[in-house]
Amino acid sequence: MNSHTVFLGAGSNRGDRLDYLQRxxxxxxxxxxxxxxxxxxxxxxxxxxxxxxxMFYNAVIRLRTALKPQELLSHTQAIETALGRAEKRQRWGPRVIDLDILLYDQLHIEIDGLTIPHPEMHNRKFVLLPLVDLANPRHPVLQQNAEALLKTCPDSSSIEQTSHSLQ
Known part of the structure; x- marks a missing residue:
């Protein structure tokens, strides 16, 4: 099995946010x-x-997978649907779960419906802070590691670590 390292962003701001992330x-x-x-x-x-x-609960999840990027996207979308995420929704609106592929090894992919690395990850503290908690991967397009991206991140929103964990 060819195994790949993937970082997923996970977020929820409806219902029992922690439960949705854990599920x-x-x-x-x-x-x-x-x-x-x-x-x-x-x-x-x-x-x-x-x-x-x-407010959102956000986390980053690291996977090892043999799934191809498009297969993984299909599975993450099925998980979102299974947990009750509406198919038609307001962009940036409330959601029970949001799963985004942030990084997949060092691949750079731009195909219909899938862009890796995630095109906004370097602009979001709620992605970069939990990512740096796990690792310091290099962004394959910007050629900077996650810690460097966090230092120059333009996001000035409020974010704080909770006492919760997912496993």
């Missing part, structure tokens, strides 16, 4: 040829875009 983690662990190898602490962060909504 997503459990469903990711059940994917074929996939293992959750680490999870970051959970962070509480302000919403981006549409600000009149609940």
């Amino acid at each position: 997503a983690c459990t469903l990711l662990e059940a994917l074929p040829d996939t293992a959750v190898t680490a999870t970051s602490p959970v962070y509480l962060s302000e919403p981006v875009g549409v600000t009149d909504q609940n």
